[in-house]
Amino acid sequence: MVVSAEFLGLLLLLTSAAALGLSIVIDVGRVSAEKAKEGLAQRTYEKKRAALAEWRQKTERKRVDLTTLQARLTEFTGRRHKTQSELKALEYSKIELVHEVGDTDGDTDVYWAQLGVSEAFAQLDRKDIVFSRQIWEYRNVVHILANSADQAHATLHMAFGQRNGLASSPVVPLALAPDPVAEQDGSA
Structure with a gap:
């Protein structure tokens, strides 16, 4: 092909x-x-x-x-x-710590005062402080057995004086003492 x-x-x-x-x-x-x-x-x-x-x-x-x-x-x-x-x-x-001072001789009345610490409390020597520092964190009151308000005032200052770094409210008869529950409700 x-x-x-x-x-x-x-x-x-x-x-x-x-x-x-x-x-x-x-x-x-x-x-x-x-x-x-x-x-x-x-x-x-x-x-x-x-x-x-x-x-x-x-x-x-x-x-x-x-x-x-x-x-x-x-x-x-x-x-x-x-x-x-x-x-x-x-x-x-x-919690309220109640301190009782005074003598129960004869016909005595009961007076009331509230205790607190003064500004000098932190600087005081331990031996000058009445009781322990921790109890002053609570409400402290004093029931004073005395014949008169003046005597109650004097007894209070002998037991809990300025030298201990404590301050107190005015002394009043126990019947006129403020109610702690009412004070707490009033401050809230």
Whole structure:
């Protein structure tokens, strides 16, 4: 068989066209595969971006919740300290130490005075302080057995004087002594 130049040219043209078509098909396949990979990567990126935005929202909500809880904790801690202080003050106001001085000879009256510490109390030497320092944290009153208010006043100052770092309220008959419960209610 004799092959002519035209036939060879046509065969070469067909082969070139087939190769070009095959090359285009392969390139289109590669491009579409790359586009598919890019689309998949874009969807993965969008999912991760949405998840990140959701986590940021959750984190912000948790931060706000934490701030709110810290504020509540601070408030409740303050309330607790205030309540404990009030309980201690109430405890101290309910405890009343009564000191009795004077003689019970004859027909004596009972007088009342409240004791407290003076400004010099903290600087006094321990030997000059009557009883223990801790009892002066409570309400201290004196019942004085005496024939007159002047005698009761003198007895009080002999037993609990300025040298001990103590100060007293005015001496009154026991019947006129203020009620500690009414004083506590009045100061609240």
